[in-house]
Amino acid sequence: MNEAWVDGYEVLFENERNIGMQKALETIPSRTQAILKSYYYEKRTYVEIGYALRLTSERVSQIGRKGLRQLRTFFRLQILAEHGWERAERHVKKEWIIQKQKKINQRKIIWQ
Numbered sequence: 001m002n003e004a005w006v007d008g009y010e011v012l013f014e015n016e017r018n019i020g021m022q023k024a025l026e027t028i029p030s031r032t033q034a035i036l037k038s039y040y041y042e043k044r045t046y047v048e049i050g051y052a053l054r055l056t057s058e059r060v061s062q063i064g065r066k067g068l069r070q071l072r073t074f075f076r077l078q079i080l081a082e083h084g085w086e087r088a089e090r091h092v093k094k095e096w097i098i099q100k101q102k103k104i105n106q107r108k109i110i111w112q
Contacts, residue, residue, distance in 0.1 A: 025071070027070070027074050028070045028071065031053070032063055032066065032070070034053070035053070035060055035063050035064050036064060036067050036068070039064060045057075046058075046061050046064070
């Protein structure tokens, strides 16, 4: 395969992924967007972000986690819209099973 073609394809794929992420970010509140962009794109710490937004690092972490949950929901709905219910259902079931296993493991640790 031609290396230039592969490199061009990778750039195109990266651009599409960035556009998809930008659309997803637009669905969440602006403060949450700012926190996620600062943390993941600008590589700032929660302490730095909190200082700039006048929030504690713990609150920044909470908002960031909530934003990630919202993004996961957005992408799950995208899978549903693009590939139909069956594939989305498999994905959601897999995530649900993983979450249940984590809760069971946490309970085992507590009871030991």
